[in-house]
Amino acid sequence: MTHLVTGGSGFIGAALVRELLSRGVHVRVLDDHSRGRPARLADLVDAGRIELVQGDVRDAAAVHAATKGIEVVWHLAYINGTRFFYEKPDQVLEVGVKGSLNTIEAALSHGVRRYVLASTSETYNTPTHVPTNESERLMIPDVTNPRFSYGGGKIAAELMTLHIGGHRGLETVIFRPHNVYGPDMGFEHVIPEIVERIVEVSDGLKAKAITLPIQGDGSETRAFCYIDDGARGAAIAGLQGNSGEIYHLGTNCETSIADLVIGLGRALGVEITIQPGPLQVGGTRRRCPDIAKLSTLGYTPEVGLDDGLARSARWYADHFLAKRASRG
Numbered sequence: 001m002t003h004l005v006t007g008g009s010g011f012i013g014a015a016l017v018r019e020l021l022s023r024g025v026h027v028r029v030l031d032d033h034s035r036g037r038p039a040r041l042a043d044l045v046d047a048g049r050i051e052l053v054q055g056d057v058r059d060a061a062a063v064h065a066a067t068k069g070i071e072v073v074w075h076l077a078y079i080n081g082t083r084f085f086y087e088k089p090d091q092v093l094e095v096g097v098k099g100s101l102n103t104i105e106a107a108l109s110h111g112v113r114r115y116v117l118a119s120t121s122e123t124y125n126t127p128t129h130v131p132t133n134e135s136e137r138l139m140i141p142d143v144t145n146p147r148f149s150y151g152g153g154k155i156a157a158e159l160m161t162l163h164i165g166g167h168r169g170l171e172t173v174i175f176r177p178h179n180v181y182g183p184d185m186g187f188e189h190v191i192p193e194i195v196e197r198i199v200e201v202s203d204g205l206k207a208k209a210i211t212l213p214i215q216g217d218g219s220e221t222r223a224f225c226y227i228d229d230g231a232r233g234a235a236i237a238g239l240q241g242n243s244g245e246i247y248h249l250g251t252n253c254e255t256s257i258a259d260l261v262i263g264l265g266r267a268l269g270v271e272i273t274i275q276p277g278p279l280q281v282g283g284t285r286r287r288c289p290d291i292a293k294l295s296t297l298g299y300t301p302e303v304g305l306d307d308g309l310a311r312s313a314r315w316y317a318d319h320f321l322a323k324r325a326s327r328g
Ligand SMILES: NC(=O)c1ccc[n+]([C@@H]2O[C@H](COP(=O)([O-])OP(=O)(O)OC[C@H]3O[C@@H](n4cnc5c(N)ncnc54)[C@H](O)[C@@H]3O)[C@@H](O)[C@H]2O)c1
Pocket: 006, 007, 008, 009, 010, 011, 012, 013, 030, 031, 032, 033, 034, 035, 036, 037, 055, 056, 057, 058, 075, 076, 077, 078, 079, 080, 095, 099, 118, 119, 120, 121, 176, 177, 178, 179, 180, 181, 185, 186
């Protein structure tokens, strides 16, 4: 029983690989390492526990070669990170559309049983209900804004999963992660960006009370899901989910950005006063998933926000402090 994880050297992918191994699954990874890092999987490769294939999901031949002998495809490869949606929307869409079509077509031609897609809450963008369940309508608020290359590519991927892959005989499951975070998640995310600013404004954590400018007034909300819970929830959805179904993955702990910033400061011993600033166009005020459907499969988040933020804040603070030290 071999499963293919595209994007497997990425943040969620690498954790999912370990989760699948712990469940007795043999894993092959396909990643171009454009954002992922093989080092995340080095111990598993060295121990001969996984196969690591370097390749681009836009390359149909590479995807076909990697799909031979596979029972389940987990398609996670994608260009993540808000900055990139603005800087290279063409590549975001190309990886989204070609990568999904290539992996679906390869799965169909190699007799794969199940195809699991990592989608996103960005597909529904601004929800009509919070907490938001899987029946929420999907939308692109402004087709001229490159930010929506990310959500648009995922909407296309969801449609292709269900109506090409599913229609032609694949079992399909879609899970939509909501703000999965943790140490080593990359740098183009709200948590590392805030920690970096705390480290800079506090002069390397020397000041114990600071005023920190933020985007928006801090009342915007998200629900933050620690990586261990994210990987376990993804595995539960993909392995046990019903074919043709979508599962929202995250926690139901809706948290304001102000509380997030103050919590990260607390974890680092810095008291923060927030200074509101303008919100980026295309930002969404509230987001929190309804996870009842995934809970029926046995999923419960286990890592509390304070604990998860402390682990993440420390990891990133150490990184930024080391960077400052090397600058002299
Ligand atoms: N982290 C989150 O909170 C979150 C939220 C919603 C959705 N998701 C989705 O979950 C998946 C994993 O996200 P992540 O946070 O681990 O991001 P990530 O950037 O760490 O992982 C994505 C991986 O895809 C790889 N990749 C990119 N382009 C590729 C290509 N052309 N060919 C092969 N590999 C390629 C990257 O190298 C990377 O390893 C993505 O599909 C993402 O859209 C994540």
